[in-house]
Amino acid sequence: MTKLSKASETETIQSGRRDFFKKSAAFSVSAMAAASVMAPVKIDASEHKKGLKGDPAILEEKPWGTTFGYPVTYNLYGQPSPYEHNVTRRNTKLLSSGNWYASIAMCPIQDMNGIITPNGLFFSRCHGGTAEIDPNEHRLMIHGLVEKTLVLTMDELKRYPSVSRIHFIECPANGGPEWRNPQFPSIQFAKGMMSCAEWTGVYIKDILKDLGLKPNARWMLAEGADNSHMGRTVPIDKVLDDAMVVWAQNGEALRPEQGYPIRLLVPGWEGNLCVKWLCRLEFGSGPWFAKEETAKYTALKPSGKAIQHFYANEVNSVITSPCPEKPWTDLKKGDIVEIEGLAWSGMGTIEGVDITFDGGKNWVEANLKGLVLPKAWTRFSFIYKWDGKPIILGSRARDDAGHIQPSVKAEREVMGVESVYHRNGIHTWEVTAKGEVNNVQVLS
Numbered sequence: 001m002t003k004l005s006k007a008s009e010t011e012t013i014q015s016g017r018r019d020f021f022k023k024s025a026a027f028s029v030s031a032m033a034a035a036s037v038m039a040p041v042k043i044d045a046s047e048h049k050k051g052l053k054g055d056p057a058i059l060e061e062k063p064w065g066t067t068f069g070y071p072v073t074y075n076l077y078g079q080p081s082p083y084e085h086n087v088t089r090r091n092t093k094l095l096s097s098g099n100w101y102a103s104i105a106m107c108p109i110q111d112m113n114g115i116i117t118p119n120g121l122f123f124s125r126c127h128g129g130t131a132e133i134d135p136n137e138h139r140l141m142i143h144g145l146v147e148k149t150l151v152l153t154m155d156e157l158k159r160y161p162s163v164s165r166i167h168f169i170e171c172p173a174n175g176g177p178e179w180r181n182p183q184f185p186s187i188q189f190a191k192g193m194m195s196c197a198e199w200t201g202v203y204i205k206d207i208l209k210d211l212g213l214k215p216n217a218r219w220m221l222a223e224g225a226d227n228s229h230m231g232r233t234v235p236i237d238k239v240l241d242d243a244m245v246v247w248a249q250n251g252e253a254l255r256p257e258q259g260y261p262i263r264l265l266v267p268g269w270e271g272n273l274c275v276k277w278l279c280r281l282e283f284g285s286g287p288w289f290a291k292e293e294t295a296k297y298t299a300l301k302p303s304g305k306a307i308q309h310f311y312a313n314e315v316n317s318v319i320t321s322p323c324p325e326k327p328w329t330d331l332k333k334g335d336i337v338e339i340e341g342l343a344w345s346g347m348g349t350i351e352g353v354d355i356t357f358d359g360g361k362n363w364v365e366a367n368l369k370g371l372v373l374p375k376a377w378t379r380f381s382f383i384y385k386w387d388g389k390p391i392i393l394g395s396r397a398r399d400d401a402g403h404i405q406p407s408v409k410a411e412r413e414v415m416g417v418e419s420v421y422h423r424n425g426i427h428t429w430e431v432t433a434k435g436e437v438n439n440v441q442v443l444s
Contacts, residue, residue, distance in 0.1 A: 004392070004430065004440045005181045087111045089121060090188055094177070101129040104171065106192030109342065110325045114370060115166070115377040117195035119250050124257040125171055125193070128228035131277045135261040138225065140245070144283035147212030154261050158247065160202040165244070165267065166376045168344050170194035170313045172270035172297060172421040180417045182439040187323040190439060191427065196377040199265050201246030204239050204281070217283040222264045225279035231290040232273045234266060242267050245278060268346030268375035269311040270421070272297050302416035313346035314424040315405050317353055317380070317397035328435030333388035343378045345399035350378035352398050359392035359428065359442045360407060366395070392442065394428040408441050
């Protein structure tokens, strides 16, 4: 028998949902298609099939079809429709240090489409609040074991050849509260410490061509200009591979909560390394052992020893529909439904995703949808005919570097349950006969 642990039903998270599938009767609109667009179409309710008859959404003209809309000058920076007001980042005091300055706002991944997260919904993590920086007064200093020290204004930095790349950023604590048991009846709170975007900036290796790196330079310290002065060190091999200083996200300047005017991007590696409000890069012969890589962002093993300096976010996946925010309560037996989810790996490119309906006893392969890029979200899909019976639904991703997402049991055998970071055990949903979705863990 499959042993499960379940998220407490007393944990309530206020979270909006939009129906993925709207059930309505089938009807023919061929006559409407043939009608002239210059004249209103007369619809006789008696001609429609049972289920649509008398539907005011079809039969009545709406106010927005008879009056002018807003002029193009109404809102010079576009905003979402007010009917999408529930699609927002969300917070919980459980993940706050007593105030909202050192806290995190989770991305509503259940409402995302494709692999790009809109800037206004990108998850946000701060250690001392969001800094508001005047770019005209901001500088990037590069020094240490380089042949020439350099101080750049923002205009000078942007004169370097720019590149644009799509990558995810994931907090290494994503899913961390659930090492012992499932905690959140919500995908946004269980897995929302991540997002994916297109980033524009300059490779650090291109800046170093002007400076010259000394042979004994093995590490780079990145420091932020906010009041926490976040500092993290990065091995030189990663710096010379794909680390970037970025100033734009999804085609616009970084938002303040994402590090405006510049931040570090270390593709695929833990989000804490992607230092925001970047002001200094120093090169040295060894790591700096900063607070955030000694007291925090280490992995405690059952032996009592902690692992330091492990950076890449492991291969991972989660089913985003269905989920607690998007249940199947409006489905009936025999309905066809699309199961969707996200997969990602900081070690390479997603190669495939399998789905289980019985808690891991049997697996079927899902389809990968849209762009499949290294160190980026990859969307997967499976068309399923629901028979109205309970299922234990989970996903298992693999990447082109040969890594496979482990079971919760296998992960615990290595790491125990006292860790916080880098949790990538298979995430499982229980879908009841009523279509309700619960957060559970398969333990055997």
